Amino acid sequence: MTRPLRLATAALAVSAALLLTSCGSDDDKPKADDKIAGADQGDEKSPSADESEGAGKGVKRPRIELPSDVTFTFDWAKTGNKAKDAVLADREQAIQAVDMAIAEHAPAHEALRFYYEGDAAANAQKYVQAYVKAQARTTGAYRYYDATVTAEGDSAGLTYCEDQSKAYDKYLKKDKVDKGPATKNSYVLYAAKLRKNDAGVWVTKELNATRGSDKCQP
Numbered sequence: 001m002t003r004p005l006r007l008a009t010a011a012l013a014v015s016a017a018l019l020l021t022s023c024g025s026d027d028d029k030p031k032a033d034d035k036i037a038g039a040d041q042g043d044e045k046s047p048s049a050d051e052s053e054g055a056g057k058g059v060k061r062p063r064i065e066l067p068s069d070v071t072f073t074f075d076w077a078k079t080g081n082k083a084k085d086a087v088l089a090d091r092e093q094a095i096q097a098v099d100m101a102i103a104e105h106a107p108a109h110e111a112l113r114f115y116y117e118g119d120a121a122a123n124a125q126k127y128v129q130a131y132v133k134a135q136a137r138t139t140g141a142y143r144y145y146d147a148t149v150t151a152e153g154d155s156a157g158l159t160y161c162e163d164q165s166k167a168y169d170k171y172l173k174k175d176k177v178d179k180g181p182a183t184k185n186s187y188v189l190y191a192a193k194l195r196k197n198d199a200g201v202w203v204t205k206e207l208n209a210t211r212g213s214d215k216c217q218p
């Protein structure tokens with residue numbers, strides 16, 4: 001059974017992202033040391049653009065379109081602070097953009113370029129490329145909760161938990177979904193750093209994660 005680690009491995013180790021927690025073995029699984037051959041030349045189809053509310057209102061954004069078997073629940077309420085709520089909203093889009101790029105097998109997807117920059121963008125691209133090489137994509141349900149956001153000027157920080165207990169990898173060639181029981185490692189703590197760009201969009205520039213964090217356990 002393989003569960004997607006979603007862009008990061010452990011806190012302060014984001015450059016080594018792509019490790020997937022697994023039980024059992026499968027030669028087709030995405031691996032941490034997969035090369036990124038041709039990653040900048042993805043032949044993705046561009047989704048239609050849509051307008052978004054909040055910070056950056058009026059900016060044409062990539063429309064997030066996901067397979068019907070991939071769902072996201074964001075269990076965090078609005079803070080009442082315009083900047084903080086914009087950070088949360090743009091991070092939601094960034095999270096879903098990764099799975100859209102995976103589903104479309106497009107490591108250089110327009111949505112990734114829109115919501116990520118710097119190290120976070122490079123790691124997102126590598127992460128998607130690992131799925132392309134494995135002929136796989138994500139499936140199931142993701143839940144996000146316990147968000148804490150800070151925002152000052154054009155910089156922001158965000159920590160939150162992810163529940164992957166009902167999320168899996170689907171291998172397309174075999175038409176096989178790897179499932180298994182939830183474990184402590186099904187819960188991940190993330191710490192993101194974001195920057196508001198000239199268009200008013202909060203882009204993710206750094207993303208660290210701690211799998212199995214005690215803070216995120218049910």
